[in-house]
Amino acid sequence: MAVVFPPPLLRFAPLYQERVWGGRGLEEILHRALPPKKIFGESWEIVDRPEAQSLVEGGPWSGRTLRDLLERDASVVMGPHWEPARHFPILVKWLDARDRMSLQVHPPAAVAASLGGEPKTENWYIAEAAPGAAVLAGLRPGVTRAQFEAALRSHQLEPLVHRILVHKGDSIFVPSGRLHAIDAGNVILEIQQNSDTTYRVYDWGRVGLDGQPRQLHIEQSLKSINFADAEPAPITPSPEATVLADSPSFRLRRVPLATGQTLAFAAGGQPRILSVVEGALATDDPVHPKLERGANALIPFATSVRLRAQVASVVLVTENFSGS
Numbered sequence: 104m105a106v107v108f109p110p111p112l113l114r115f116a117p118l119y120q121e122r123v124w125g126g127r128g129l130e131e132i133l134h135r136a137l138p139p140k141k142i143f144g145e146s147w148e149i150v151d152r153p154e155a156q157s158l159v160e161g162g163p164w165s166g167r168t169l170r171d172l173l174e175r176d177a178s179v180v181m182g183p184h185w186e187p188a189r190h191f192p193i194l195v196k197w198l199d200a201r202d203r204m205s206l207q208v209h210p211p212a213a214v215a216a217s218l219g220g221e222p223k224t225e226n227w228y229i230a231e232a233a234p235g236a237a238v239l240a241g242l243r244p245g246v247t248r249a250q251f252e253a254a255l256r257s258h259q260l261e262p263l264v265h266r267i268l269v270h271k272g273d274s275i276f277v278p279s280g281r282l283h284a285i286d287a288g289n290v291i292l293e294i295q296q297n298s299d300t301t302y303r304v305y306d307w308g309r310v311g312l313d314g315q316p317r318q319l320h321i322e323q324s325l326k327s328i329n330f331a332d333a334e335p336a337p338i339t340p341s342p343e344a345t346v347l348a349d350s351p352s353f354r355l356r357r358v359p360l361a362t363g364q365t366l367a368f369a370a371g372g373q374p375r376i377l378s379v380v381e382g383a384l385a386t387d388d389p390v391h392p393k394l395e396r397g398a399n400a401l402i403p404f405a406t407s408v409r410l411r412a413q414v415a416s417v418v419l420v421t422e423n424f425s426g427s
Contacts, residue, residue: 108163108406109179111402112388113159115157120147125144125199126201126202127143128290144201145196149195157169175187193294193376194299195294205309207283208328209277209279210280221300224295226294226348227285227291227293228293232271236289242264246263251328251330279327282328292378341357355421366384367407368402377401377418379399380417
């Protein structure tokens with residue numbers, strides 16, 4: 104049987120997740136057709152997990168899961184050294200925070216297994232921010248674990264956490280162990296390790312969609328928080344291409360393109376993820392000839408693609424996640 108090669112770009116059907124802090128901003132800002140009468144905090148754009156699988160949209164592989172692609176065509180998608188049983192290492196999400204998220208932490212690799220979780224390093228790209236919008240990331244200088252525990256008991260945590268006013272185009276790296284929360288008024292593209300382990304240390308007295316207080320993970324959080332992590336700073340927009348994150352799990356680059364400027368990737372280097380956070384791109388892919396704002400696409404290892412900015416655009420390129 105002849106091998107069916109994918110088109111230059113793989114697009115996937117979004118998986119929308121209801122969240123108590125969500126809304127319908129993805130409908131307004133990214134022009135998504137959301138299911139009616141519900142609020143959504145997350146859209147999982149590319150995911151390979153037991154509880155959630157991305158489905159290919161369009162082309163000869165349409166309808167196949169990402170897991171199936173890796174099991175049957177790993178060398179084409181990820182390169183010749185990829186083990187088919189290994190899960191896709193990146194999870195791409197859009198986040199719509201209409202309300203403040205919980206104060207939380209993801210466990211570092213050194214403690215994750217002992218806590219029954221998975222490490223998660225991530226990066227937030229602020230696609231839209233309401234006036235005065237902010238995020239919480241890291242601690243104020245000098246905050247100790249003892250002070251933190253006392254503030255937790257007295258429900259006075261917020262003064263100990265570093266608050267960052269954010270604007271459209273800002274980017275914030277969130278390594279495992281960094282205490283964090285996203286405040287209301289942000290629409291964010293999150294690039295993260297393939298993990299769904301989140302420990303909530305505080306939830307502002309809120310109840311969940313079922314009307315009950317959401318579960319907290321105090322012991323796990325205290326073992327995961329890096330108490331030496333104080334006042335991290337965002338990366339602000341630049342007219343030049345910029346590395347936003349460079350970790351052992353992935354590298355993320357911001358690439359601004361003027362109208363008519365091109366961006367090309369050759370086959371055989373490595374797989375990459377393209378995320379259009381501003382503007383629109385024409386492609387040489389007959390299945391997906393245009394990528395508009397909000398689009399996330401996987402460029403397989405074995406394919407090449409050329410893109411041209413139809414208007415001034417900004418593309419995020421996620422790479423160095425395949426180990427090849």
